[in-house]
């Protein structure tokens with residue numbers, strides 16, 4: 001059941017793809033549906049076509065490449081991840097998973113290995129949710145969690161819609177964004193993006209599940225006035241209230257459960273002048289836990305923080321929930337397949353839960369989905385310093401290829 005991937009080819013592809021949208025500090029700036037995303041997609045499609053795969057692009061830009069199996073009636077195994085990145089993010093997040101799936105396809109074609117089930121590789125559109133919200137957009141639309149029209153109408157900070165951006169880069173496909181048939185299993189390799197594998201000195205994480213999370217957007221409104229003559233006691237300073245909320249949100253992480261993480265990542269002050277009291281602040285809040293009830297409670301507590309801070313400062317607020325996803329428990333069948341493949345290779349492994357969002361979570365709604373993690377040096381990610389040792393990536397890719405073959409038997 002083992003497959004011999006070509007480690008040099010795997011690494012060379014990684015280096016070549018990493019040049020598309022490269023930053024000065026060895027990172028990646030390849031926002032969803034940007035020019036750099038167009039260039040990397042073009043390269044990906046060329047690579048799939050060179051393998052003789054049947055390539056399709058759906059109406060939200062998800063790209064698929066299919067290799068037939070020996071049984072024309074069998075449901076396919078789907079493998080892949082995403083090629084978009086965070087702003088000034090790392091080279092491994094998403095890209096390593098797509099290129100591991102590509103190396104698996106290349107190995108199957110090269111060694112002329114038969115598999116009963118078709119195998120399809122996929123690059124999901126806008127996994128990161130950074131330019132267009134929410135995250136996991138392509139996979140969420142594919143499984144029916146998001147409406148196609150809503151997805152196409154989502155806008156970036158400049159008001160450009162997903163539909164316009166897809167048309168601009170030539171990836172507004174014609175295929176309906178939905179499964180054409182039953183899918184037997186979905187498998188995704190990803191960098192861990194945290195420190196657990198490194199701490200335990202294991203090369204492979206067999207992912208049991210993924211945290212649930214909620215994304216919120218708060219707007220606080222006060223009154224602008226002159227920074228000089230306006231007496232302190234008469235002010236309704238939106239920024240003073242907002243910073244109280246930021247501190248309160250940070251403190252929530254220690255209160256409700258051990259695994260709770262909370263982040264304010266976007267923050268905009270208006271009118272933004274040194275000598276004007278801010279009358280409006282908009283900011284986002286990201287809250288996560290493996291326990292969905294805790295996530296629900298966190299949303300209520302964020303609301304309570306806003307309420308208290310605005311009462312103190314005489315400001316008002318609105319809180320909008322942009323997105324929520326429950327925690328994921330991956331399919332036993334895929335976990336078992338990864339475990340057997342890791343054992344057969346004598347690869348060190350451990351079962352673990354992941355804190356980052358992944359397309360595999362949505363795929364798990366419609367098929368048996370699973371994930372493998374490989375270690376992130378110092379646990380760093382969403383950062384140009386993101387790095388995975390090549391020995392770990394290669395060990396992961398070997399187990400990934402074997403698992404794909406096992407699932408496609």
Ligand code: GLV
Nearest residue numbers: 128135355356357
């Ligand atoms: C995606 O990278 C997320 O976890 O927010």
Ligand code: MN
Nearest residue numbers: 093094127190
């Ligand atoms: Mn990712």
Ligand code: MN
Nearest residue numbers: 086093128382
């Ligand atoms: Mn990411």
